[in-house]
Amino acid sequence: MSPSPRMRRRGSLAALFLLLAVLGALFAPWLSPAPPDAQDLDRRLASPSPGHPLGTDELGRDVLARVLYGARASLTVALAVVVLAGAVGTLLGATAGYAGGAWDRMVGIASDACLAFPGTLLAIALVAALGPALRYVVLALVSLGWVGYARLVRAQVLRLREEEFVLAARALGAGPARILLRHILPNLLPALLVQASASMAGAILAESSLSFLGLGLQPPTPSWGAMVDAGRAHLLDAPHVAVFPGLALSLTVLALNFAGDALADRLDPRAARSFAAGAP
């Protein structure tokens, strides 16, 4: 079953939006009308105008510039979390599923312990304890994010290790490391890609939540969550300060969810998550 045309169109639109977001973040210095921390105190809380297409904030800084630079922060954190959590989770899940026994039970207990506790709260507590810095935000989100990958990979490895091609490789004398890396891992890639798209949306939301609470990136580094928080004080006189960064955040997460669905549909139609798909 191939993805429906509507699904494909949505997937393409989402991919296009994400590409634009990445390009916007990469070329922020050239696309911004002004540097993100340049203050123009005479033009504080100015409405959108040709000089400042998205207006200015409470310190007279260009909102468009800060939204573009904020994309850098969000995407960097999300990418780092997805790569690190994916690597840790895949390693633990694959070795637990393949080796079984005491190691499998230990990984199982650790992942159950992580799930027995509300993730947002754990991230808040961790960053509150360690201090508001980019590396601690990533560390907190990785220490929660690996579980999803580990459970997914373990379940897949349990299934794959009994497949004939794995038995054949073992009969030919291949060791566990070779079997996992050369034979099992390539078969996991589609499922891992789908998981990565979902966890990237989750990481962006979590990073913005931490920044919103003042626990993420610290001023003057722009971050979407912190920008919405600062804009809340000016909802009455300058709503654009909170509207645009939140819109960028919501559209990015929406696009990631769409892209993830389209990807799931394309790579494995039977296991499609069907956020937007017509099929269950």
Place this chain on the structure above:
Amino acid sequence: MTGYVLRRLAIAAATLWFVASAVFFVAQVLPGDPVEIQLGEGSLAGEAAALRHRLGLDRPLLERYAGFVAGALHGALGSSLRSGRSVGGLLADAWPATVELASASLAVGLAIALPLGVLAAARRGRLADTAARWTALLGVSVPGLWLGPMLILLVAIRLDLLPVGGRHGWASLVLPALTLGAPLAGLVARLVRTTLGEELGKPYVLAARSRGLARARVVLRHGLRNALLPIVTVIGLQAGSLLAGAVITETVFAWPGLGRLLVEAIRARDYPVLQGAVLAIAASYVVVNLITDLVYGWADPRARAR
């Protein structure tokens, strides 16, 4: 069933003990000396030593840990470094507000999700189906930290229909409950659509329809009843998450609950309150999950074997 209940109770107790220990030991390595925070920099050495003794900070680590665990079991969690009030008292004041908000969010989420999910499953590909899919997608994509301020902007400021924040009667509950309930509505609408859709494709539904039963009766009395178990489980698990998710919503709407208490404690580096708030939210989460597990085990005997 008794073995299953005991096992679940043991897991819940172990989780709480683990959380309490983590909270205690993390607080020990935190930057910033609580005595210095309370007295301010440049305090007299004698004054600091006296306070250190009064707070029990001059005792060995394990002795303090034992004292902390014993105190936590009795609800004695120390006193706030900022206001001097007992942490137990602060938590007791904030807890009802969070439970009220979480319950209202659950009600709002279900009031949106159930009719939408049922309509979407019964009318695949029609308007209700599209509405359900979009609700699901927007519910999980638009974060509360933005949805909340946007609702304040449109409903409270522009239309002047509801209060901007605070906790003053039911009117002030509407916007926070909508903000916190939106992701739940999205998730449950999608789940109802999928599970009920699967049920409606089964032969017994066709048989019921062919015997002349009305469509609505078949969907609601037969299909929905059979689809309900996984839905109830997810609702239970999500109810726990609502308590944790309340941190952002309570901050946005100045709702005086546990989440706001936690955020204020973080900003003021008020560690006893921070510990207490984390423990209280985690304990509520664990208890809700425990109840969900027990109900699930009661309703589906297969779950007890796991």
